[in-house]
Amino acid sequence: MRIAIVTDAWSPQINGVVSTLVATRQCLRNAGHEVEVVSAAGMKTFACPTYPDIRLACNPYRKVASILENLEPDCIHIATEGPIGLAARRHCLKHGLAFTSSYHTRFPEYVRARSLIPMTLTYRWLKWFHGPSKAVMVPTPGILRSLEKRGFRHLVLWGRGVDTGLFRPAQVDQTGIARPLYLYVGRIAVEKNVEDFLRLDLPGSKWVIGDGPMREELQRRYPGVRFLGARNNDELVPYYNCADVFVFPSRTDTFGLVMAEAMACGTPVAAYPVDGPLDVVSHGRSGVLDHDLERACLAARQLCRKAVRLHALQYSWSAATQQFLANLHLARTAQGGEAAQSSLA
Known part of the structure; x- marks a missing residue:
């Protein structure tokens, strides 16, 4: 099949959405x-409000429409709800083309954390955006149930994977590290709730990998924490292997791909018992989920790293991509059924 994946999130951005799309494409x-x-x-861009590192396309409709017309794809998947995604949605509706879409992040919660816009308004807009989609792909059963309650339709699962060949246990130089070592990897932004981790009174040391709008402020406020900046996937493996516990303080992530990466290296996870960690982490085996994050961090240190690794092996990009393909076929079947009904009318 010829497949078009339409996305506002792409290289050089470093985040879970980009990692997912890169692995799926491969x-x-x-x-x-x-x-x-x-x-x-290749398009004119502007800085995303409150997140200048992310560039968004400016008036991309003609360019996106031209690309899709020339490509003539069998399937169109709209991965994000930004300007590029909106342009593709408009083109598909204008020309009667079926498309699938995906819900990667809790956008309403992120907007609410950064502004005074009520979540009800943002969810209403998202329902409008995804309404014509033949299959709205979500990463976990918990997120699917949550969106169902809000009235979203055509919801299907599209899981995530981890490259267990790249992310695997390995010996690394651990000299000079104050033990135990607690690690966070991800964006340093208000919606990631990183400060819940930083303010914990834990023995040993804390490392933070990533970048974002709150990095400078938090680096000033927590001088005892080591901030290492952003790292690419292949650079992360030694850090995961150095860590005694991977701490995931977010309450809003839909999956949390970094948790699967850490577990694949044998590093147990400490997180809150919320959507995302509840679907990804096996409590008491690959991590500890507790409303008291400090207690979760201390308990996770006691887990067997071999058992943590075994749990992570269930997350395969091959299996996730098979789900993605099945969802595309579902959309094509639905489009074919509509066309047949139209011809009989």
């Missing part, structure tokens, strides 16, 4: 499919 190509990514590359 798996699809390995299976013989032709995959083209439609992103803001």
